[in-house]
Amino acid sequence: MKARVVPLAPGDTVTRKARRALLQRAAAVTVGPLPTCPEAAAFWSERAWSELAAVPAMSQSALAWLRHGGDTDSLGSLMQMGVDEVRHAELARDVAEGLGGYEATIPPGAAWEPALLGEPSGMPLPFWVVANGCISETVSLALMQARAAHTHHPVAARVLRAVMKDEAVHQRVGWNLAKQVLPAVSRPMQKELGEYARAMFEMLFMTFATRGLTPRHRQRARHIREVTAARGLGACPPDEADHVCQAVIEGTIMPRLRGLGVPVPAPR
DSSP: OOOOOOOOOOOOHHHHHHHHHHHHTOSOOOOOOOOOOHHHHHHHHHHHHHHHHHHHHHHHHHHHHHHHTOOHHHHHHHHHHHHHHHHHHHHHHHHHHHTTOOOOSOOTTOSOOGGGGGSOOOOOHHHHIIIIIIIIHHHHHHHHHHHHTTOOSHHHHHHHHHHHHHHHHHHHHHHHHHHHHGGGSOHHHHHHHHHHHHHHHHHHHHHTSSTTSOHHHHHHHHHHHHHHHHTTSSOOOHHHHHHHHHHHIIIIIHHHHHHTTOOOOOOO
16 A cells, blocks of 8 residues: 655644634633523524534534645644634523523524534535635624624623634634635636535525524514614624625625635625
């Protein structure tokens, strides 16, 4: 059997700095007393499910990067990002508990299913790079920035700031990987990636915001966000969340992906 070469190549300066930043911020953030608010507890439960869904997504990205033969700094960053997402899920769970009780069961019709992403996947690396670093992390960071402006309770604000700092580094790592990977893909795959990105946009509108939900689920989601935002407990108003998603997709993600050779159609 022929010996296989494992080069263990280091990454570029951007990746090395980002990896160090992630490791330095891994200290625990404590969750203190919170007021009882069922709507805010439901909102933070949703955030916990969303963060948990990012864990297998990052694991799949790391495995795809390993198959790709990429550098170890990028691999380490992806693995650390997965650890961060576990911590974010736990923080969101603890905040939900403090607000009146974490909801452990995902309701029917909701868009969060973390376990589905845990199935083994052979999806090529460019799709994971687009889905996670370029789209999910970018939309997530923009929404957190919007939520922070409406978050006045010190405990919720402290948790949100801690997660937001991690997400800023995650986004930087994701786009740096995209610069390395996307320009080299074939034209047919570029087209596939564009259609995939549009499908991701539509899914994220239902996960992070309220557009695209059925009327009953949309009414509930909007009520949860309205109450949570009004009490300064971690959400922004639902119309603002929908607008932020639209703005960051059209104003940031689509132009940057097109600049890397991915012809992204506008969301339907």
